[in-house]
Amino acid sequence: MGQQNEQQKKIFLVTPSPSTFTKRDxxxxxxxxxxxxxxISNYQGRNGLKRSLLISFEILRGVLWADLTYSWFAHNHSYLAVMLANLLGKRTIVVIGGYEVARVPEIGYGALLNPKLAKRVNYIIQNADHILAVSEFNKREILNQCERRHVAVVYNGIDCAQFNPGEEKEELVITVCQISRNNITLKGLDTFLNAAKLLPDLRFAIxxxxxxxxxxxxKRDAPPNIELVLFPSQDEILRWYRRAKVYCQLSYRESFGVALAEAMSCECVPVVTDRGALPEVVGDVGFVVPYSDVEATATAIVKALQSDGGRVARVRVEKEFSLEGRKQKIQSIIEENPV
Structure with missing residues (x-):
C-alpha cells in the first residue's frame, strides 16, 4: 500500500444491501x-423506530470517523449520510444506480414517482461533492434533475478473470434477471418468451x-424449448454464461446492465433493446432491436447464433468495463482536493 495506516484516508461505505457491485467497490x-x-439491510426485522435509530446512529458514527463517505444509491441512507457529512465538513461521493433518477409512470418504475423520495434524490444530487453515474445515459438522467459540475461517468466493473469463457459454446440463448411481475415488462421477459415461440428448434433459458x-x-406461457432455472447460485449463473452462445437483455430500460456485461465477458453474443444504456454497453459488438418487437428479436437471435462475435464482446468488456479501470477512476476522484 505504501502508506502507514495513520496516513491513509478513511472511507465510510454505505449501501442498502450486499450486492456484487458494492462488494467489488x-x-x-x-x-x-x-x-x-x-x-442497511442488516437491520431488517426490527421495529420501525428502533431500526431507524440504529441506522441513524451507525451512519453518524461512520461519518464522524471517516474522511469521506461513499454511498451506493441515492436513497434514504445516502440522504442522511450526505446531510451529516455536510454538517461535519466531510467529503461525499454518491453512486447513482438508475432507479433513483427514473420516472416511468407507464410501468410504475422510478424513485421520482414518489414526491418525498424525489426531494431527497434532488438534495443528494445538489449537495454531494461527487456524483458517479454508471453510464452516459445515467448521467443525462441525473443532469435532467439538476445541472451539476461534479457528475462523472464511472462504468460498473466486471471481473473478467472470474467471468471467462468455457471450452465450447452451445446453441443456447439465455437471459438473467430477478423474476417478478414488474420484471416481465421491465426486463422484457414476455418478448424473450414470445421470441422462443417463434424459434421452436432453438433452446432458451430464463x-x-x-x-x-x-x-x-x-410456466404456463412458456413453450417447451424454454428452461426456467430458478434460484441459481453465482457459480450456476457463471456456468450458464459459459455454455450460452447468445445473451439477451430485452429491457424497457437499463442504466447499465451488469448481467449483460458479465455474459459478454464470457463471450456471449449480445442481443439488446434500443433502450437506456444497453446500446452504449454493447457498442458495435452485438445486435440492437426495438423494445418489444418479437419478430426483430427472433431475427437478431438467429443472426447472433450464426455470428462469431463472442470474442470481440469479451474484448470490449476488458477494455471498457474492467474492475481496474473503475478502481482507478474512483481513486482519482477520492484523491482530488476537497471541493
Missing part, C-alpha cells in the same frame, strides 16, 4: 484505504431468483 477501496461499511407468483404465469 468495497474490495477495491480496501486495497488503498481504511474502510468501514454499513449495510435464469433468476423468483420474487413473486409471476413465475406461475411464465
Amino acid at each position: 468495497l474490495e477495491a477501496l480496501r486495497q488503498e484505504y481504511l474502510v468501514r461499511e454499513a449495510v 435464469i433468476g431468483r423468483v420474487l413473486d407468483g409471476s413465475i406461475e404465469d411464465l
Whole structure:
C-alpha cells in the first residue's frame, strides 16, 4: 500500500444491501484505504423506530470517523449520510444506480414517482461533492434533475478473470434477471418468451431468483424449448454464461446492465433493446432491436447464433468495463482536493 495506516484516508461505505457491485467497490477501496461499511439491510426485522435509530446512529458514527463517505444509491441512507457529512465538513461521493433518477409512470418504475423520495434524490444530487453515474445515459438522467459540475461517468466493473469463457459454446440463448411481475415488462421477459415461440428448434433459458407468483404465469406461457432455472447460485449463473452462445437483455430500460456485461465477458453474443444504456454497453459488438418487437428479436437471435462475435464482446468488456479501470477512476476522484 505504501502508506502507514495513520496516513491513509478513511472511507465510510454505505449501501442498502450486499450486492456484487458494492462488494467489488468495497474490495477495491480496501486495497488503498481504511474502510468501514454499513449495510442497511442488516437491520431488517426490527421495529420501525428502533431500526431507524440504529441506522441513524451507525451512519453518524461512520461519518464522524471517516474522511469521506461513499454511498451506493441515492436513497434514504445516502440522504442522511450526505446531510451529516455536510454538517461535519466531510467529503461525499454518491453512486447513482438508475432507479433513483427514473420516472416511468407507464410501468410504475422510478424513485421520482414518489414526491418525498424525489426531494431527497434532488438534495443528494445538489449537495454531494461527487456524483458517479454508471453510464452516459445515467448521467443525462441525473443532469435532467439538476445541472451539476461534479457528475462523472464511472462504468460498473466486471471481473473478467472470474467471468471467462468455457471450452465450447452451445446453441443456447439465455437471459438473467430477478423474476417478478414488474420484471416481465421491465426486463422484457414476455418478448424473450414470445421470441422462443417463434424459434421452436432453438433452446432458451430464463435464469433468476423468483420474487413473486409471476413465475406461475411464465410456466404456463412458456413453450417447451424454454428452461426456467430458478434460484441459481453465482457459480450456476457463471456456468450458464459459459455454455450460452447468445445473451439477451430485452429491457424497457437499463442504466447499465451488469448481467449483460458479465455474459459478454464470457463471450456471449449480445442481443439488446434500443433502450437506456444497453446500446452504449454493447457498442458495435452485438445486435440492437426495438423494445418489444418479437419478430426483430427472433431475427437478431438467429443472426447472433450464426455470428462469431463472442470474442470481440469479451474484448470490449476488458477494455471498457474492467474492475481496474473503475478502481482507478474512483481513486482519482477520492484523491482530488476537497471541493
